[in-house]
Amino acid sequence: MRDIWLNPSRTSNWDSDPLSGNPLRGEQVDLLLSLIADHFTPGSTILDIGSGSGLVEEQLFQRVPEASVVGVDYSPAMIAMAVKRLAGREKQFVTVQHDLCNTQAAKLPKRDYRIAFSVQTIHNLQPESQRNVMSWVYKVLANPGFFFFLDRIAVPGADSFSCYQSVWKKQERVYSSSIDEGQSFPEHQQYLDEQGDSPLTLQENLKIIDNAGFQASALDVRGNRALIACVKTKGR
Numbered sequence: 451m452r453d454i455w456l457n458p459s460r461t462s463n464w465d466s467d468p469l470s471g472n473p474l475r476g477e478q479v480d481l482l483l484s485l486i487a488d489h490f491t492p493g494s495t496i497l498d499i500g501s502g503s504g505l506v507e508e509q510l511f512q513r514v515p516e517a518s519v520v521g522v523d524y525s526p527a528m529i530a531m532a533v534k535r536l537a538g539r540e541k542q543f544v545t546v547q548h549d550l551c552n553t554q555a556a557k558l559p560k561r562d563y564r565i566a567f568s569v570q571t572i573h574n575l576q577p578e579s580q581r582n583v584m585s586w587v588y589k590v591l592a593n594p595g596f597f598f599f600l601d602r603i604a605v606p607g608a609d610s611f612s613c614y615q616s617v618w619k620k621q622e623r624v625y626s627s628s629i630d631e632g633q634s635f636p637e638h639q640q641y642l643d644e645q646g647d648s649p650l651t652l653q654e655n656l657k658i659i660d661n662a663g664f665q666a667s668a669l670d671v672r673g674n675r676a677l678i679a680c681v682k683t684k685g686r
């Protein structure tokens with residue numbers, strides 16, 4: 451089931467409760483926003499890969515009021531929510547409706563992109579497309595440039611599953627939330643399948659980031675969620 455993001459009721463349910471099942475999102479998005487604010491160059495443009503309903507931009511404009519953002523997303527339902535949420539910011543935020551499975555054909559406005567970021571999006575793509583997105587972002591970014599990548603990562607195998615269960619149990623206690631990722635590794639895989647998710651492991655992500663040309667730093671990895679800084683450096 452690949453296209454849950456094209457379903458208007460699924461998208462509005464997600465938009466009204468993005469923390470459910472992912473209680474770390476608030477903290478990790480907050481760290482992402484600090485990274486963006488600390489690396490932002492006035493006059494440059496920020497690229498959001500999978501800008502969705504504009505939830506991250508809403509917070510980003512509070513943190514960096516002069517920011518200019520181009521978002522890429524393929525879901526009309528999510529884009530419509532973003533337009534509504536960010537009304538009044540039309541000069542600062544534009545969405546390019548495009549399927550990330552085919553980045554080669556993407557037509558971005560010509561801008562000076564110094565920062566890109568992506569939240570909970572790239573794991574929706576097939577691994578081959580994930581690789582292509584990394585290389586595409588590398589090409590689009592100025593040098594030096596920063597790609598802050600926050601996403602679900604895969605449990606690497608059945609024998610590691612119990613470790614993730616411990617992390618989720620602990621998070622449920624700390625955040626008073628309910629994380630339902632399955633009771634066993636096969637159930638977990640089935641859950642991912644039903645969501646249309648194809649997350650890569652941390653190691654696989656670091657490899658594709660490195661292969662794209664970036665220098666990778668896993669800044670915040672908790673359980674199966676990771677915030678990775680991908681830096682395009684002059685030295686490579």
Ligand SMILES: C[S@@+](CC[C@H](N)C(=O)[O-])C[C@H]1O[C@@H](n2cnc3c(N)ncnc32)[C@H](O)[C@@H]1O
Pocket residue numbers: 455456499500501502503504505506522523524525528548549550551568569570571574575
């Ligand atoms: C979980 S939402 C995250 C939205 C936003 N980044 C946020 O964190 O608030 C995932 C987003 O990825 C987008 N997406 C999934 N597959 C895509 C694809 N193939 N091309 C473009 N966008 C895609 C969906 O439309 C959705 O807006």
